Amino acid sequence: MKQYRTHLLVCAGTGCVSSGAFALKDALEKEIAGRGLKDEVLVVTTGCNGFCERGPILIVHPDNIFYQRLTPADVPYLVEEHLLKGRPVPKHMYVPSAGIEPVPRMSDIDFFKHQRLIVLRNRGRIDPEKVEEYIAYDGYEALAKALTAMTPEAVVAEVTASGLRGRGGAGFPTGRKWALCRREKASPKYIICNGDEGDPGAFMDRSVLEADPHAVIEGMVIGAKAIGAAKGFVYIRDEYPLAVARMGIAIGQAKERGLLGENILGSGFDFDLEIVRGAGAFVSGEETALIASIEGQRAFPRQRPPYPAQQGLWGKPTVINNVETWANVASIIRRGAAWFSSLGTETSKGTKIFSLVGKIKNTGLVEVPMGIRLRDIIFGIGGGIPGGREFKAIQIGGPSGGCIPKDLLDLPVDYESLTQAGAMMGSGGMIVMDQDTCMVDIALYFLRFTQEESCGKCAPCRIGTRQMAEILARITAGEGSLEDIKKLETLALTVKQGSLCGLGQTAPNPVLSTLRYFREEYLAHISEKRCPARVCKNLITFFIEPEKCVGCLLCLKNCPANAISGERKKVHVIDQAACIKCGACFNVCPAKIQAVAKYTGEEGRALLDERPAPAEP
Amino acid sequence: MPRKKKTGTVASGTVFPVMKKAAPSPGRTAAREVIGKYGGRKRAVIQVLQDLQERFRWLSVETLEAVALELDVPLAHVYSVATFYKSFSLEPRGRHICTVCMGTACHVRGGTAVLEHFERRLGIPAGQTSPGGEVTLERVNCLGACALAPLAVVDGRYYGQMNESKANEVLKPILAGRDAPPASDKGPVD
Numbered sequence A: 001m002k003q004y005r006t007h008l009l010v011c012a013g014t015g016c017v018s019s020g021a022f023a024l025k026d027a028l029e030k031e032i033a034g035r036g037l038k039d040e041v042l043v044v045t046t047g048c049n050g051f052c053e054r055g056p057i058l059i060v061h062p063d064n065i066f067y068q069r070l071t072p073a074d075v076p077y078l079v080e081e082h083l084l085k086g087r088p089v090p091k092h093m094y095v096p097s098a099g100i101e102p103v104p105r106m107s108d109i110d111f112f113k114h115q116r117l118i119v120l121r122n123r124g125r126i127d128p129e130k131v132e133e134y135i136a137y138d139g140y141e142a143l144a145k146a147l148t149a150m151t152p153e154a155v156v157a158e159v160t161a162s163g164l165r166g167r168g169g170a171g172f173p174t175g176r177k178w179a180l181c182r183r184e185k186a187s188p189k190y191i192i193c194n195g196d197e198g199d200p201g202a203f204m205d206r207s208v209l210e211a212d213p214h215a216v217i218e219g220m221v222i223g224a225k226a227i228g229a230a231k232g233f234v235y236i237r238d239e240y241p242l243a244v245a246r247m248g249i250a251i252g253q254a255k256e257r258g259l260l261g262e263n264i265l266g267s268g269f270d271f272d273l274e275i276v277r278g279a280g281a282f283v284s285g286e287e288t289a290l291i292a293s294i295e296g297q298r299a300f301p302r303q304r305p306p307y308p309a310q311q312g313l314w315g316k317p318t319v320i321n322n323v324e325t326w327a328n329v330a331s332i333i334r335r336g337a338a339w340f341s342s343l344g345t346e347t348s349k350g351t352k353i354f355s356l357v358g359k360i361k362n363t364g365l366v367e368v369p370m371g372i373r374l375r376d377i378i379f380g381i382g383g384g385i386p387g388g389r390e391f392k393a394i395q396i397g398g399p400s401g402g403c404i405p406k407d408l409l410d411l412p413v414d415y416e417s418l419t420q421a422g423a424m425m426g427s428g429g430m431i432v433m434d435q436d437t438c439m440v441d442i443a444l445y446f447l448r449f450t451q452e453e454s455c456g457k458c459a460p461c462r463i464g465t466r467q468m469a470e471i472l473a474r475i476t477a478g479e480g481s482l483e484d485i486k487k488l489e490t491l492a493l494t495v496k497q498g499s500l501c502g503l504g505q506t507a508p509n510p511v512l513s514t515l516r517y518f519r520e521e522y523l524a525h526i527s528e529k530r531c532p533a534r535v536c537k538n539l540i541t542f543f544i545e546p547e548k549c550v551g552c553l554l555c556l557k558n559c560p561a562n563a564i565s566g567e568r569k570k571v572h573v574i575d576q577a578a579c580i581k582c583g584a585c586f587n588v589c590p591a592k593i594q595a596v597a598k599y600t601g602e603e604g605r606a607l608l609d610e611r612p613a614p615a616e617p
Numbered sequence B: 001m002p003r004k005k006k007t008g009t010v011a012s013g014t015v016f017p018v019m020k021k022a023a024p025s026p027g028r029t030a031a032r033e034v035i036g037k038y039g040g041r042k043r044a045v046i047q048v049l050q051d052l053q054e055r056f057r058w059l060s061v062e063t064l065e066a067v068a069l070e071l072d073v074p075l076a077h078v079y080s081v082a083t084f085y086k087s088f089s090l091e092p093r094g095r096h097i098c099t100v101c102m103g104t105a106c107h108v109r110g111g112t113a114v115l116e117h118f119e120r121r122l123g124i125p126a127g128q129t130s131p132g133g134e135v136t137l138e139r140v141n142c143l144g145a146c147a148l149a150p151l152a153v154v155d156g157r158y159y160g161q162m163n164e165s166k167a168n169e170v171l172k173p174i175l176a177g178r179d180a181p182p183a184s185d186k187g188p189v190d
């Protein structure tokens, strides 16, 4: 292989691609050719680095310099300075906050510094479309070990001893699941990788599939050998075309190299892997529903037991694990259970990937040891809340999870602590909310979500979620009563206990957790007709502060309802009767003017009283 | 491939006449081709529909019938699958497709306001196609690009940090009836 003095690693994850990674790559290649550096510098595309918000990202290897938000126009200068003169360019580096010196090295950036990479170990350093790069970093070593030096029982025992638990939802011990399935007499057996990733706000599975598909394949082949399966399926969400494409390429390359297919690594073991695309239904991520979907049926869940490990795909014993779970397996086999279980807490071993999104400075994917405190994730890695706003809550576990308040920021992140706090590990979505997020609105958001996604098979889920969403809508409209809170709590219990599958059983969690920690926000909506976060349209009034308005016409031009009157250099006024509360004026008013304000409750109504009452929408 | 069924029945009870073997329709030829790719396996019905939707942009009654006949499964089954999963469209979709993300990350960063803005600008509610067939507005629950929230996708290109004025820019050519502008780069879906 040819040696290059420098590799330019261009991140080609979904985030960076959207913000122009390929244009950057083309510009780099052109510039390097033009400068006669073609034999010294190689431009490589890699999988997602996780720091998506800063894209497009370029890492210069081996200098370990991290550049962010590059455009093709930045390239000539960057190449000249860094690659010809050896002077890294500070203006394209990460700056933690205004006034602080840029941080040149990737490993010194807070966002990366506190992470511990097992599943994402290859992120940003290999080209996911080249199997030889995966192999160069110990890839398929574990497979060779499992096939030639270990018995299937030993593999299961190793995974059990590692303490690995499912990363897709409930956290069931992976080794135990495999052992259950291995014990079953029926054949053939199947294994499935659950890449449906339905939790909105979570995208770690997408990233793993896109950045390191061979890690999933290797885990699956090892799993197949351990339980005695000859056929596997990777089920990937339809919304992830790049993941489907990369997985397809990886399967092809693994087959060519004898790492998949017949007589794997000459061991006599056969295993075939097929991709199945999902078709846009949240419930199809539930294991029994997913199995129905692979069978070509509608994704209706069914009663368990029997569990898929006993009777799964076509009634045969089936192990179904999440993408991240599978991607842990090879490392466990290669480095041993003791190594893996030295990370994490008593009951939650290893690392977990979280998607840190919402009102947070450093958005992206982070892999951290289990047991880390929420505070360290949000403030240590995430850099806290942007715009000088105040942290309010963090939502963990998606539609099955809950909102955790400020008081619990020192909570260790493990399966049990999160469940006790009313949230759930789920797939690891962490959505940060600040003072401008309304907790009742969030509860409504999730209940509308589950209601829409309920497959309708069982009544408690189908009807209960609808009723809960209706009540919440009433409260956010300022038409709720105290009685409604009681009704919500009773309904929540009924839906939790009566539903057939996990979707319904956990659907009330967002409501229960917000009622538990943010009850006063519910009461404000009900008793004072006030939305403390100033989100719920019915309860807020937009108002242009006359003493601040400079008469720039910006809001007036942007108002879709033509509800703003005024002239250049004259104070603008909102016609409250015509205002549709879209917030356009609030958003376009320049940050240094901030003349548009939102009022709620008594104050908001006082503003309305001066004018004709707004027409009913 | 055996062809037993001469009519298919959908859930509503409507009976669709089905062509005899005469000249195969384009739908029929396409269905045969795609099914061949999946080795004629009945369980591949979802994948087959996906591929056909990719080709025709939506699934017509003729397409569903063709799939039922070629796969030799009841039309009711094909229809039940096509209506269950959200990615299938049983109505023609517009020349342009706008998708606004309604995932949680996008929601807390103002995704709802973005969707409403699209609805107003395009003059259609989410889930519908403009009368002339120019544009379809869709919503989606997370595209896995949450770091870019709020997110909108127009004709396969991802636009992050969406806001009113950015949306106006992106929609201008569509509203003017022309093609979308080249984005800063090509998105992951093309």
Ligand SMILES: Cc1cc2nc3c(=O)[nH]c(=O)nc-3n(C[C@H](O)[C@H](O)[C@H](O)COP(=O)(O)O)c2cc1C
Binding pocket: A165, A166, A167, A168, A169, A170, A171, A172, A194, A195, A196, A197, A198, A199, A282, A283, A284, A285, A286, A287, A288, A320, A321, A322, A323, A325, A326, A427, A501, A502, A503
């Ligand atoms: C409504 C619902 C949706 C789910 N969605 C997913 C999903 O998108 N991805 C996933 O891995 N698990 C999902 N699960 C959990 C799966 O049922 C199953 O527990 C998991 O795939 C097992 O793998 P694990 O043990 O590796 O976590 C979902 C469960 C429910 C009830």
Ligand code: FES
Binding pocket: A200, A201, A202, B101, B102, B103, B104, B105, B106, B107, B141, B142, B143, B144, B145, B146, B147, B149, B151
């Ligand atoms: S929530 Fe919009 S992309 Fe994930």
